[in-house]
Amino acid sequence: MNSIYKIEKSTHLGSVRTFLKAFLKTEKDRSLLIPVRSPHNNTVMPTLVTDPDLLDQADPFSPAFPLNSAKLVSKLTRKGSGEPMAAFLRPCELRAFVELVKIKQATWDNLIIISSDCAGAFSNSVFREKAANEKEAFTQTFLDKRLGSNLTDTMDDSIATACTICTRPFPENADITVGLFYPGGKGISLKGTSEKGAKILAAMSLEPAAPEENEKEKSALIASRKTREKEVFQEVATQTGNLPDLANYLSDCINCYNCRVACPVCFCKECVFNTDVVDYEPFQYQGWARARGGLKMPTDTLFFHITRMIHMGLSCVGCGQCSNACPNDIPLAELFKLVGEKAQKGFSYTSGTDVNEAPPLSVFMENEFKDVTGLS
Amino acid sequence: MENFEPTIIAFVCNWCTYTAADLAGTSRKKYPENVRLIKVMCTGMVDPKYVLKAFLQGADAVLVSGCHPGDCHYINGNYKARRRIKLLHNVLGNFGIDRKRLRLTWIGASDGIEFAETINTMVREIKVEGPLHTDLKQVI
Numbered sequence: 278m279n280s281i282y283k284i285e286k287s288t289h290l291g292s293v294r295t296f297l298k299a300f301l302k303t304e305k306d307r308s309l310l311i312p313v314r315s316p317h318n319n320t321v322m323p324t325l326v327t328d329p330d331l332l333d334q335a336d337p338f339s340p341a342f343p344l345n346s347a348k349l350v351s352k353l354t355r356k357g358s359g360e361p362m363a364a365f366l367r368p369c370e371l372r373a374f375v376e377l378v379k380i381k382q383a384t385w386d387n388l389i390i391i392s393s394d395c396a397g398a399f400s401n402s403v404f405r406e407k408a409a410n411e412k413e414a415f416t417q418t419f420l421d422k423r424l425g426s427n428l429t430d431t432m433d434d435s436i437a438t439a440c441t442i443c444t445r446p447f448p449e450n451a452d453i454t455v456g457l458f459y460p461g462g463k464g465i466s467l468k469g470t471s472e473k474g475a476k477i478l479a480a481m482s483l484e485p486a487a488p489e490e491n492e493k494e495k496s497a498l499i500a501s502r503k504t505r506e507k508e509v510f511q512e513v514a515t516q517t518g519n520l521p522d523l524a525n526y527l528s529d530c531i532n533c534y535n536c537r538v539a540c541p542v543c544f545c546k547e548c549v550f551n552t553d554v555v556d557y558e559p560f561q562y563q564g565w566a567r568a569r570g571g572l573k574m575p576t577d578t579l580f581f582h583i584t585r586m587i588h589m590g591l592s593c594v595g596c597g598q599c600s601n602a603c604p605n606d607i608p609l610a611e612l613f614k615l616v617g618e619k620a621q622k623g624f625s626y627t628s629g630t631d632v633n634e635a636p637p638l639s640v641f642m643e644n645e646f647k648d649v650t651g652l653s
Numbered sequence: 654m655e656n657f658e659p660t661i662i663a664f665v666c667n668w669c670t671y672t673a674a675d676l677a678g679t680s681r682k683k684y685p686e687n688v689r690l691i692k693v694m695c696t697g698m699v700d701p702k703y704v705l706k707a708f709l710q711g712a713d714a715v716l717v718s719g720c721h722p723g724d725c726h727y728i729n730g731n732y733k734a735r736r737r738i739k740l741l742h743n744v745l746g747n748f749g750i751d752r753k754r755l756r757l758t759w760i761g762a763s764d765g766i767e768f769a770e771t772i773n774t775m776v777r778e779i780k781v782e783g784p785l786h787t788d789l790k791q792v793i
Contacts, residue, residue: 514747517747517748518747518748518749519748520708520709520748520749520750520785521786549702554702579709580702580705580706583705583744583745583748584701584702584705586744587701587702587705587740587741587744590740590744591740615747616743616744616747619743619746620740620743622743623739623740623742623743624736624739624740637736637740638736638737638740641729641732641733641735641736642732643722643723645735646735646736646739649735649738649739649742649757650735650757650758650759651756651757651758652756652758652771652774652775
């Protein structure tokens with residue numbers, strides 16, 4: 278189960294494409310969901326691939342991160358189709374997927390998840406601006422800069438904030454783990470990190486490799502990320518310490534709910550904010566305006582955001598898609614991650630870790646949290 | 654500030670705390686009129702949104718109160734409520750709504766005196782804490 282293999286070509290993309298083609302040829306019946314470059318322009322979108330030749334356009338290392346694919350895998354596996362498939366996910370997408378499996382919005386049966394060390398991503402607008410001309414070559418430029426600096430080079434602050442404060446950039450429970458921190462060259466390492474994954478790799482006649490010795494670099498990276506995260510959290514906390522300040526922080530919100538749509542763990546088919554609960558009668562608005570002398574519209578901005586924190590905070594994986602989706606550039610990712618992590622800590626829970634761990638609000642115990650009750 | 658009269662919204666369960674409030678009344682136990690009781694069938698049905706909405710609509714404090722552990726009319730509603738209040742503490746604490754403003758208590762049907770004392774204590778504490786400035790134009 279712990280065998281390690283390697284593939285070394287002249288570029289990282291070359292290496293991973295060689296592997297993916299061999300993977301799809303060995304696993305003939307499987308389809309593979311993976312970011313693929315459009316032949317027409319500079320977009321990289323998740324694509325369900327069945328023809329191995331299409332993998333010449335696969336680009337799982339591009340800093341393009343248009344959406345969190347966990348939602349797509351949920352769509353593909355929510356009801357068993359009987360068709361085996363595989364998906365190439367970023368570590369944060371994998372964590373979101375684990376959360377969705379727990380709440381029965383996805384299944385891991387018949388599915389192989391391949392995940393790689395993550396060099397981070399750009400927001401959609403930054404990606405369009407910075408990576409427009411070079412197309413595929415940009416991915417290698419990006420990896421050279423990022424991997425060459427142990428992920429500290431932020432490429433003139435192009436990296437999304439969520440990625441600069443990500444403390445879990447290495448896949449934790451994939452079936453096949455792709456290592457980008459392969460010492461030297463532009464190769465990748467491959468490790469079967471589940472029984473299913475190891476079996477597939479063993480059947481693929483790959484070149485074996487020695488175990489990587491990069492624990493020191495990895496822990497140095499995590500330590501610096503944690504420091505950065507703390508700084509960002511402190512700043513957010515001082516900006517949102519009370520309700521009026523929070524209202525200021527969110528003052529550009531136009532209630533478009535894009536953050537909710539982009540959020541991989543906001544899964545309700547019918548969100549309460551689309552229901553009659555917030556569909557007030559015209560006279561109610563007039564009443565509130567009269568009572569206060571004025572009424573900011575649209576209303577319910579704080580109600581929406583805090584409710585979302587309560588609903589998905591315990592599952593927040595810090596992928597940053599909420600910030601990416603906001604048309605008014607409200608820095609939501611750091612706020613939701615800060616609140617989410619505090620909430621998770623209260624229940625000694627870490628999102629996206631273990632499919633068998635129950636979400637905190639789905640269980641209860643007789644003798645627990647005694648400090649929550651009473652007047653002291 | 655000296656004349657500050659806090660508004661406290663209390664979600665009380667039909668079987669225990671509401672009955673206790675009734676008992677306080679019939680026993681002529683006085684408690685401040687700052688509290689507005691909302692009777693619910695069980696603390697387990699107090700959606701976090703109810704609590705949040707109360708704060709955003711101008712409540713200075715919220716009390717959720719039901720049966721003692723093991724006494725729930727619906728077997729385990731109060732345990733579920735406890736986890737939800739724990740979550741609310743963790744989330745709302747970030748925005749200046751501390752635990753003094755959101756209380757969860759177990760008050761049984763025969764505890765009329767304890768109910769009156771709980772309200773007395775909460776009103777006294779919130780008067781010290783001061784108003785929660787949420788009656789802004791931004792917030793509904």
